[in-house]
Amino acid sequence: MEFSRRISALRPSAIREILKAPTDPETVSLAAGNPSPEAFPAAEMAVIAAEIFANDAAGALQYGISEGYGPLRERTRERVRVKHGIGRAGDDLIITSGAQQAVELAAKALLNEGDTVICEDPSFIGSLNALRSYGVKLVGVPCGGAGMDLDGLERAFREHPEAKMVYTIPTFQNPTGEVMPLAARKRLLELAAKYDAAVLEDDPYRELRYDGEDVPAIKSMDTEGRVIYAGSFSKIVAPGIRLGFALAPAPLIAKMTAAKQVSDVHSNLFFQILVERYMARHDLDAHIARCRDLYRTRRDVMDAALKRHMPGVRWRVPEGGLFLWIELPGGIDGTDFCRRAKERKVMAVPGSAFLTDEGGFSGAARLNFSLPSPEQIETGVSRLGETYLEMTSP
Ligand SMILES: Cc1ncc(COP(=O)(O)O)c(C=O)c1O
Structure with missing residues (x-):
């Protein structure tokens, strides 16, 4: 075969x-x-799960819409807006099967075979493979202790002015754990604007900070609708529920939704309802x-x-x-x-x-x-x- x-x-x-x-x-x-x-939070989830089965099974076990369960979309949007200053007018949010799928759908919607994507080197295998699966050429920029080295990024853009996208994990990078400082995030956005590339900001670890000060997400500084933000419930609720999201300009989210329709139709509705109720009733923070x-x-x-x-x-x-x-x-x-x-x-x-x-x-x-x-x-x-x-x- x-x-x-x-x-x-x-x-x-x-x-x-x-x-x-x-x-x-x-x-x-x-x-x-x-x-x-x-x-x-298994005990709390068990109580909510029993309630859903007892009272709302017909809805929770039915097909849902591809963009995601409305109340969860709204709650997630509100949370990232209030907590992280993320989301501008004209953005939309899709619930995905983990941040992994957010990355994959963004790649599917934006990249053609042979396109160039600049990323940190080393970087998260799952995303590199998602990009590889679309026949993308990966150009790696080393991490120098503070995330992607921005001089390296500038060189990469000079050598590959055709680059369509920068894929970055600026906060607690996987695998290095490094954090890109604020000034570097601003410079990354400026370079992406200069070379007209999209920025895919993969941010599943943002809330797992043990010391030091939060650094604003690149997406929070996005005035042009250039940044696609991928988030996840995996590390703050549980990974087995497979829930994440992408926040990006509405026309792109519409394309990602079309791509999701031919992939898994929608993310697990039962768990979307469960997580929304968990967030409504319990203090996620x-x-x-x-x-x-x-x-x-x-x-x-x-x-x-x-x-x-x-x-x-x-x-x-x-x-x-x-x-x-x-x-x-x-x-x-x-x-x-x-x-x-x-x-x-x-x-x-x-x-x-x-x-x-x-x-x-x-x-x-x-x-x-x-x-x-x-x-x-x-x-x-x-x-x-x-x-x-x-x-x-x-
Ligand atoms: C940087 C990064 N992006 C995405 C993912 C995928 O996470 P999810 O479980 O939300 O699909 C991971 C998981 O380890 C990760 O480290």
Whole structure:
């Protein structure tokens, strides 16, 4: 059977195969991107779910509209407007099956095969693959400690003035955890305007800030309708419900809606109703504050464990998000490191998995601190330390 070019472009990389391979039950995984189940508001959701089944099953189990459940759309729009200053006149909002689908629909609506998209390098695999699946050429710009390096972006635009889009995760970037400062966000918008490119701002971690000051979303500074904002309920409610959203100029949302109609028709209506009622009845901000406390503690446990077990390795303590990015010294290959770490019963994701050039070299690895318990973090990092020692001792 001959597969389409579109899907053939998505090669299961050797790295992902390593991660998938069966693991010992003793293995500690620092490789996931998952929130902690302790952060799911399951008890509150159970009560609302029972009510929906008892009183509103006919509506909740029926087909819905592709743009999403009206009350959830309105509530989400209001929330991002009030909390983050996002959404201008002429924008519209579509509920999607996660931010993943928001990125995919935006790519489908805006990009042709052969178009150029500039993005951070490394960046989120799910989005890179969504872009790859449309035959897009990815031009990576390194992260220099403060998100996408803006001089690098300017160079990329000079070399690729035809670029149609900048895809960015400016807040607690996945995988690096970096935050793009305000001045850089403004400059990014200016450059996008100069080269007439769209900006796809992927922002699922914004509310998971553990310290420091919020930096306004790029979308909040968008006066021209150039920015598509993708948000998610995955990290602040639960990922299994598959709910996110895109906020963008109404004509684009209309095209994304048409694209969604031929994809999954609409996102799960039952959970859309459930989340709207959860937001109406409970204090989502108070819930998020509890998630932040949980994750801040785990981040700090990981930082302390790294200090103890991995001298010589570099990392920045992320101010939010779910990941800590370690850079190994002396040309150590991150893929080799993660392969050996797995033999020592700890899993991390090698930096090369996130590169625009899938065959490229990276001396880094991504560690997740939200899912493992503090004890698992300690055990996992001490095993990473043993792996590192093995690779650095003469
Ligand atoms: C940067 C980024 N964008 C999008 C997603 C997808 O999230 P969702 O569960 O909302 O589809 C993730 C998930 O890890 C992510 O890290």
